[in-house]
Amino acid sequence: MPSIETGRLFRLHCWLIGLVTLAHIASRLLFLAQGRESSISKVLNFSEESSIPTVASTAGLLAAAAVAALIALDARRSGQGERWGWAFVTGCLAFIAFDEGAALHDRLTYPLQAAFDFGGVFYIGWVVPYIALLVVAGLLCLPLAFRLPRRTLWRIILAGTLFVGAALGMELAESALLHRMAGAETALRDADIETFNRAPLMMLLITLEEFVEMLAIALLLRAFLLHLAEDRGVGAIRLTA
Structure with a gap:
């Protein structure tokens, strides 16, 4: 029976994140050198x-969704009520x-900012509805959270x-900085967003945001796999911690 060592997979994932991040930094240095x-x-x-970083993040999220779906199927097979919670996590x-x-959130930015005249930390308007969605999703996940082993x-x-913290927290900081650079009115x-995104401070914030996001995805995937290995057992594929 094939096996997956979660520790090795996590280290490989982290190496990939490191390479993608270094490639991004190299691209910014190349831009600064060439102008x-x-x-x-x-x-x-x-x-x-x-871009390659977007593909890497999307692939990591899809992998985490796939493992969450496996957990939901295992819970269904076992007749456990938490299968609905894991199905919801899969959907999220x-x-x-x-x-x-698809950068769906970015497509909401201009209409929302124009409609509500957001400014400051909400200048990038998509964060407002997504904060609301986050609160709702968090509340809906509470029943599942109460059923999980503490370590998981x-x-x-x-x-x-x-x-x-990266996807929303750093975005709020970038939003405030962008509004200040663009001007209050x-x-x-x-706003010339492409030019502002090339400012050194903005490049630093974007780098930190995306790096931490990818690291968080790797940690989440590891948590799901360890949940299968340590708490549930698996069927066709044997997982080792």
Whole structure:
């Protein structure tokens, strides 16, 4: 029976994150040296939608969603009520993966900022509805959280805190900085976002945001796999901690 060593998989995932991050940093140094974006620097840039970092993040989220689906199926086979909670987690992760790959949240930014005249930390308007969605999703996950073993729960909390802190927390900081650079009276649609994203401080914030997001995804995937290995057992594939 094939086996997956979760520790080795996690280390491999972290190496991949490190390589992607170093490639992004190299792309920013290349941009600063040349004074313009090249096709190579774009494909390695965290800020670009169609880039290697975006593919890596999306793949990690889909992997976590797939493992959550396996847990839901195992819970269903065992007749456990928590299968619905894991099914919900699967759906949430699939949505986040789709959102990451299609940049759905970015497409909401201009309409929301124009409609509500958001500014400051909410200048990038998509964060407002996503904070509301986060609260609702968190409340819906509470029944599942109460059923989880404590070690699994804390692993998931760690990963989730890092992801939310990066995806929303860092985005709020970037939003405030972007609004300050654009000017208090400048609508987001009229701001030169591409130029502002190339400012050194903004590049640093974006790098930290995306790096921590990818690390959080790796930790979440590890937590799910360890839950299968340590708490549930598996069927066709044997997992080792």
